[in-house]
Amino acid sequence: MFARRSMGLFAALPLVLALGACGSSSGSGATETSDKKSETRVFAADNGNVTIPARPQRVVATGYAVPALLQARAPLVGISSWQRGEPMMSDENLATYKKLTKVAGEAATETNYEAIAEAEPDLIILGVPTPVLGDIDVKRLESIAPVVAVGPTVPGQWRDVSRKHADAAGVLANYDTVKAEYEAKAAELKKKYQGVLPQLKLGHVGSYGDTSKGTFQREFGGSWGTSIAQDVGATYYGKVKKPGPGSQSVSEYPSIEELPDSLGEADAITYSVNADGSVPPSVRYVMESKLWKNLPAVKKGMTFPITYTEAATYGDAPKTLDAIDKSFARLLS
Amino acid sequence: MSAADRSLPVAKTRRQVPRAGLLLGGLVLLGAVAVLSIGIGAHSVPPAEVVRALFDYQGTDDHVIVWDVRAPRALLAVAVGAALAVAGALIQILGRNPLAEPGVLGVTAGAGFAITIGSALGLAGGQAGQLVFAIIGSVAAALLVMAVGRQSPLRLVLTGMVLTAVLGGIALGLRMMLPDAFDTYRFWSVGTLAGREQEPLALPLAAIGVSLLGALLLSRPLNALELGESVAQTLGAGVARTRTATVILITVLSGAATAVAGPILFVGLIVPHLVRRPAAGSVPWLTLYSMVLGPVLLLVADIGSRVLLPTGEVPVAIVTAFLGGPMLIWAVRQYGAGTR
Numbered sequence: 001m002f003a004r005r006s007m008g009l010f011a012a013l014p015l016v017l018a019l020g021a022c023g024s025s026s027g028s029g030a031t032e033t034s035d036k037k038s039e040t041r042v043f044a045a046d047n048g049n050v051t052i053p054a055r056p057q058r059v060v061a062t063g064y065a066v067p068a069l070l071q072a073r074a075p076l077v078g079i080s081s082w083q084r085g086e087p088m089m090s091d092e093n094l095a096t097y098k099k100l101t102k103v104a105g106e107a108a109t110e111t112n113y114e115a116i117a118e119a120e121p122d123l124i125i126l127g128v129p130t131p132v133l134g135d136i137d138v139k140r141l142e143s144i145a146p147v148v149a150v151g152p153t154v155p156g157q158w159r160d161v162s163r164k165h166a167d168a169a170g171v172l173a174n175y176d177t178v179k180a181e182y183e184a185k186a187a188e189l190k191k192k193y194q195g196v197l198p199q200l201k202l203g204h205v206g207s208y209g210d211t212s213k214g215t216f217q218r219e220f221g222g223s224w225g226t227s228i229a230q231d232v233g234a235t236y237y238g239k240v241k242k243p244g245p246g247s248q249s250v251s252e253y254p255s256i257e258e259l260p261d262s263l264g265e266a267d268a269i270t271y272s273v274n275a276d277g278s279v280p281p282s283v284r285y286v287m288e289s290k291l292w293k294n295l296p297a298v299k300k301g302m303t304f305p306i307t308y309t310e311a312a313t314y315g316d317a318p319k320t321l322d323a324i325d326k327s328f329a330r331l332l333s
Numbered sequence: 334m335s336a337a338d339r340s341l342p343v344a345k346t347r348r349q350v351p352r353a354g355l356l357l358g359g360l361v362l363l364g365a366v367a368v369l370s371i372g373i374g375a376h377s378v379p380p381a382e383v384v385r386a387l388f389d390y391q392g393t394d395d396h397v398i399v400w401d402v403r404a405p406r407a408l409l410a411v412a413v414g415a416a417l418a419v420a421g422a423l424i425q426i427l428g429r430n431p432l433a434e435p436g437v438l439g440v441t442a443g444a445g446f447a448i449t450i451g452s453a454l455g456l457a458g459g460q461a462g463q464l465v466f467a468i469i470g471s472v473a474a475a476l477l478v479m480a481v482g483r484q485s486p487l488r489l490v491l492t493g494m495v496l497t498a499v500l501g502g503i504a505l506g507l508r509m510m511l512p513d514a515f516d517t518y519r520f521w522s523v524g525t526l527a528g529r530e531q532e533p534l535a536l537p538l539a540a541i542g543v544s545l546l547g548a549l550l551l552s553r554p555l556n557a558l559e560l561g562e563s564v565a566q567t568l569g570a571g572v573a574r575t576r577t578a579t580v581i582l583i584t585v586l587s588g589a590a591t592a593v594a595g596p597i598l599f600v601g602l603i604v605p606h607l608v609r610r611p612a613a614g615s616v617p618w619l620t621l622y623s624m625v626l627g628p629v630l631l632l633v634a635d636i637g638s639r640v641l642l643p644t645g646e647v648p649v650a651i652v653t654a655f656l657g658g659p660m661l662i663w664a665v666r667q668y669g670a671g672t673r
Contacts, residue, residue: 214528255375
């Protein structure tokens with residue numbers, strides 16, 4: 001999943017500059033050294049300990065760092081494309097996203113090094129998983145500005161990853177505000193559904209199944225489709241049969257023949273749908289199978305579509321919470 | 334009986350029994366492999382339950398797997414295998430080229446090009462959309478090749494190769510510029526029989542069935558054409574009519590097979606070689622044998638695609654490539670030995 005897409009977007013300068021002037025540079029894994037002319041600190045990233053400006057003024061962001069830093073109002077001067085996040089952006093963030101210079105496409109291989117150099121950044125934040133770093137000429141980027149690479153290794157890790165992005169960009173205070181709003185909302189919903197959700201064994205069908213192989217995506221706890229619902233109190237049962245690295249530790253791709261084995265014990269099934277509510281082809285393939293219609297949860301009508309399961313920041317995740325609330329509402333009736 | 338067959342009455346009488354026996358044996362083998370294909374899959378269904386599903390359907394999960402997942406897949410393998418093998422035999426006869434395969438008429442490239450265009454327009458994301466675009470692309474490419482190269486088999490093949498190169502180049506350029514089109518194409522470009530059970534397959538399968546029948550009817554005039562155009566004309570075979578009908582059949586067979594399963598190489602190339610010796614120069618027998626051995630080969634490859642790797646299925650086109658290489662070498666060596 002990580003390899004399929006890896007880039008994104010951003011903006012909002014004035015506030016960030018102001019925040020940068022008074023912001024704290026301490027953060028997880030970071031140490032600070034002083035220099036009156038240009039303060040720097042050492043930041044622990046996926047690509048090692050990197051000396052970065054304590055208060056960056058011109059940040060280039062790619063991949064998962066794009067939505068995180070847009071929402072945290074970092075001083076962005078260039079971003080990668082992040083199309084999958086567009087439906088979740090607020091009007092303000094979407095306008096900023098569209099206005100900002102695009103220095104990379106959706107894939108890491110589409111990085112435009114000259115455009116990055118022209119943006120004259122003092123910090124480059126690559127929000128891509130470590131394996132994808134191989135597609136980027138990091139040394140060339142390092143000749144332009146300090147490079148911090150921070151990407152998720154498992155889907156549910158977006159929480160820590162987006163925090164590190166904000167920390168590196170010197171906008172941790174903004175990040176914490178957005179995070180607090182999300183957590184308050186999640187706690188409210190957890191309370192609302194505490195009488196029904198904890199008793200259910202849930203399964204999730206993700207949208208990355210490959211119909212050309214006759215497979216579907218089963219997501220377990222800690223995956224894109226499940227981790228936000230877990231914050232509301234949902235319990236996704238089971239685990240990957242043969243765990244692999246990254247997202248393969250929390251999701252698998254069984255044959256459609258294995259649908260009864262995979263989801264036969266579920267009391268309820270959630271499934272990913274597009275932002276407009278339409279069912280993706282890979283999920284439709286599952287739902288049109290007679291094996292799906294034979295599942296106990298399906299026969300009881302206990303299936304719940306969830307939009308915005310690709311949320312990867314605390315700024316996006318409230319939309320997912322709203323979608324979960326809307327879908328689960330009938331559990332309370 | 335055609336004039337060509339009448340010219341060899343003694344040889345024909347002597348060979349008909351083993352030929353018929355071989356055909357019967359092939360049909361038995363095909364039945365056995367088809368049953369095996371229905372019995373093997375990711376979910377374990379006991380053999381007794383497979384039989385019960387076939388003769389006493391109860392709608393349980395096991396029965397649904399047998400009837401709604403595996404049986405359509407086996408049927409698809411039979412149809413695609415027969416279509417590709419017969420199309421391969423026809424193009425080799427028509428082009429007088431033992432290395433010809435259905436793709437030389439530009440059918441596969443046409444389908445791939447159309448799917449790239451469809452993806453770029455956002456219309457070929459689903460399986461049904463891909464099926465429609467693949468059919469349109471296959472037919473359009475074949476019509477273009479026929480229009481330009483109908484005068485001679487050599488010109489036909491050359492036109493197909495040129496069109497393949499041109500369409501392939503344009504499509505590649507588009508895919509490089511449009512990541513979504515690339516994403517759709519890369520899933521389609523490796524032929525597979527998995528996940529097709531919900532597709533609207535009735536029309537392409539019917540087209541394959543009718544075309545196979547047509548190939549049998551055409552095999553006798555083709556027998557005469559194998560002796561050379563002038564001889565065929567002397568024997569009363571309509572050369573132009575036969576050639577046109579053959580190209581149409583190749584187009585429909587390979588186009589329909591590619592549309593429903595994606596590109597699957599080697600079946601159309603290797604099967605005619607494997608059956609050439611037992612057919613002993615008879616196009617009708619070559620066609621019949623191809624019609625039986627093509628499905629056997631594809632079913633065996635499809636079973637292999639399900640069980641070869643512990644990590645899951647591999648597309649059947651990859652297995653046919655692994656099977657096809659050594660088999661082609663073996664066939665060529667046999668062919669060489671026979672001519673010494």
